[in-house]
Every structure is written in structure tokens, then in C-alpha cells.
Amino acid sequence: MPETPATTALLQVRGLGKSYGDVPVFAGVDLTLAAGEFVALVGESGVGKSTLLNCIAGLDDADTGHVSFDGQDLSRLDDDARAQVRRRRLGFVFQAFHVLPHLNVERNVALPLLLGGASAAGARARVAEVLDQVGLAALVHRMPAQLSGGQLQRVAIARALVHRPALILADEPTGNLDPQTAAGVLDVLHRQVREAGASCLLVTHSDAAARRADRVWRLSPSGLFAT
Template sequence: MSLVLAGVAKRYGEVPVFEHVTLQVARGEFVAIVGESGVGKSTLLNCMAGLDDWDGGSIHLDGEDLGAMTADERALLRRRRIGFVFQAFHVLPHLDVAQNVALPLMLLGVDAGERNERVAAMLDAVGLQELGARLPQQLSGGQLQRVAIARALVHRPSLLLADEPTGNLDPGTAAKVMELMVTQTRRQGASLVLVTHSEGAAARADRVLVLTSEGIRPHP
């Protein structure tokens, strides 16, 4: 997997959010992006996933130009190759843990037998093997984030995008969640791009980049 951004710019009307964002993420690399609040870190992550449009430059995933794709083509690419972990978990409250984790496999049409095996293995990997039948409201914040990580990785994406995944967690739980996310992405050979305000989380990365309105640069 390779993710390549070249001169990416984003504006809201006439107001620039960021410009001249150029970076490359190699297969299996863990890159953390930090920066001041409001500089557009989450927006940049959404552009990498093809969830948001951008106003200049290009984004390529494995040589494919996201900017040249239709909305449906981007959705299919995300479904197959990208996992996303959000700060607010975004688990579905009416589905139990196992059903939430199984969603990406259902969308890909994986048959029930293989789907159940992969969900069970993923729940075991994140330490939730006994909680598959529980509803989200019965879980702690740390457990909910582990559900979100399991769901993001169960279809074995080549790229995991994580937007402040420890922002709603206490420091001890946050450290455990980061350890889990890094361990599982390394095990799968996936690349990880993390947006964070946490110095501890960023310190785990192979590379830390600072996003500003004028571009992106290595952390000093």
C-alpha cells in the first residue's frame, strides 16, 4: 500500500484551511499528524479517505487517483482497502458487539461462515471475546473503542485512518488502546495514519508530521 498526497489544498469558500500538503506513507508505516486545533487535521484525514473533496493537488492510493473517482468508486475503495477509527466510536447502538464488527464483511459480501470466524478472531485479538452479544450501551469507553478498532481492521484493510481515537479516554485506557491499535496494524501489515493531540500517542509513530495552514512538515 502506498498513500501519496501531492500539493493538496482545501478551502471553505475563499478561506484556505491548508495548502501545499505533500506526503507519502509507505506500506506498514505509522505516521502521526499533529497541529493546532482548527488547522484541518480531521479534514485532511477525510480527504485521504475520499470522504471530503479537496480544492487542489492530488491523492493516490496504490497508484489510483482518488480525485478521478466517482463517489461510488471511492466508497468501494474505502470498503475494500481502508479502515477508519473515530474519536466518538460511531458504533451502531441497536447492534451487538459482534454485529458491529461484522458490518464491513457484510458489505463486502463475505459468507456467514467466514464472517463469523473472522469476527471471532478479531474480538479475541482485541480482548472482547466474551462480549460479542453485548450492546454498546453495556460497554465502557475503552471497550467501545476496541470494538471500533476491531470493526476497522476485520476486513484486513491496507490503510487504517484514526481520528483522535484516544481523545475520549482516560490516560491509562488511552495507552492500552494505542498499544492494541499499533499491534494489530503491525500484525496485518497495514499502514496507519493517526491524527492526535496526544504527545504520548504521537510518540509511538515512525514519523510525526505537523500540519499548518501553509503545509505539512516534520515534527522538530
């Protein structure tokens, strides 16, 4: 079972299991992620990495087990309280981006700040900073339909980091990027972990990305294992 030697667990998962109908995806997943840790999650296509991230974030319901975040059991919170935790403390990079098509780049990235109560004017400087970090400073006013796949992916990453979340869950955030841009995006994620004391769980098929993590976990049908 992948455990952390540190005493301060930001995220603790116990006995998590999930099936779609009669088809089990994973079972018996245990993990502990400490504040400031960067962990890569690897495993074959279809093994359930995205499903696991969604269950951790409370975007999907596991069938068994518990997820606790900052010592709070998320399954005991009502939907509103869970949404609050997600909005304030979590940054999620979706495998399919989920950039909103009717908002320009700047507004997509500002969303977590606006949902957290910031004014548009108050959000602007931080949005500019994070767009600069992912190399999109020149594209703030573009609409998503006018962006390449890799640019859309970087909008999704900027949006996941803009509110300085305690936990970043990133689902193949470098999957569509050339090696140089991918390395730049990993730099941004690592910097957020280092400077803000955030933790990151990064799903990746990239050996280069996994090598830069503190630890690597492999998901298999029988559970999660340290490699």
C-alpha cells in the first residue's frame, strides 16, 4: 500500500472501489498523500485512472471506501459542502479539458477566482500571471474554438492553478503537448507544489513526467501499488 512517511496527510483514501454495473474498475485502493508531495499515477489505458481521480474529487461516487481531505471525510459532507471544498481547495485538470466554449481564455481561467468571490478586476492580475506561466499571455482574448489542442490544455492547467489550490489532480495534462511545452507545463506544476506547499497527483503515460515525481504509483485491477 503506498504510504507516506510524513505525518501530515492532506489526502487519505481507504478501500476505494468502483464498478460500472457488473464490471469492476478497481477495488481496495489505499493511498496517502502528504502536503507538498508530487506523485505520478501510471497504469494501462482503461485501468481506471480518470475514474479514480473523479472519485477522489467527488465528481463521481465510489461504491466502497472513504476519501478524507484535510482530515475531513468527504462522504460525510453534503453536496454543497463538498462543492465548497472542491472550489476552494482543489484544482482539477480534466483529460478532456472542459474549457467553456462561450468564454474567452481570460474568463475561463478567472472562473475559480470569481466563484470564490473575487471581482473581475481583482482576478485580472493573477490570471495574467498564471497565463504567462503557461505561455499563453498573448492569447487572453481568444475564444476556445480559436485555440490548438495544446493551447486548450494549457488553459485548463492555468484554470486549475489560478486559485492556488492545496491539491492539484491532473489527468494527463501534458498528453497533447510537444516535449518542450510539456516540460514547461511540468515546471509550472512543480513550482506550484514547491512554492505554495500544494500536493499534486498527476496521471501520466509519460516516463519523463513520472521521473520528475517524488513517487510513482501504479493502478491495477487489484489495487494501487508503489513502483
